Amino acid sequence: MTFAPFFGVNHHEQSILLGAGLISSEGTETFTWLFQTWLQCMDGIAPKAIIIDQNRAMKNAIAIVFPETRHRLCLWHILKKVSEKLESYAAYRSGLKTQLMKCVYDTQTIEEFEKCWVGFINTYDLQENAWLKSLYAEHEHWVPTNLKEFVNQFDSALRKKIENENHAEF
Structure with a gap:
């Protein structure tokens, strides 16, 4: 079970x-x-x-x-599969994995991510990789939130939490 x-x-x-x-x-x-x-x-x-x-x-x-x-x-679950799905490529140990991680962790906006992703796919000729295609198709569910969006969401959540606490205290 x-x-x-x-x-x-x-x-x-x-x-x-x-x-x-x-x-x-x-x-x-x-x-x-x-x-x-x-x-x-x-x-x-x-x-x-x-x-x-x-x-x-x-x-x-x-x-x-x-x-x-x-x-x-969960980004951890996704990235855990990287070696299993991509280690058969010759370039895996010589930059492919590093470039993928750069796209995921070092881009600050959706536009930067998109540009990095296209560069990654083209550089390593991965246009036909089924796993990467399916991963990209759902990227809006896993691409890390940019800093401005995170701060706005955090501020909103914090404000709501304080309102709820004040209401409960009252």
Whole structure:
């Protein structure tokens, strides 16, 4: 059986276990049931964001149960697959991996990322790599947030948190 934990972040910025489920299959129907059950336990309050691996069934269930929730792919899970998917290329050890990491970590805007990605694909002749094609097709779910967007989102989240705390204190 698959163990499906639900983690959150408390007011001390610490990860906390909110709940967990044991599921016998990893299909869209099962994840939909799991998320609906979890949503009931949370008094109908959907999470603001969900970070998952690249599980297609889970992605489908998130769209069904949490349509307003921001869905992101875990960059760690993605980058963990880099060697498995690309080490067969001769250039892997002589710059390919380094260039990919540069695109992911050293670009500050979507435009910079796009330019870097195209350069990476063209330099190493990776236009036909199915894994990179599928990864790029979902890049809006995993490309790191630029600093300005992060600061704005952080400021907004902090303001909302303070408002909620003040309301609860009252």
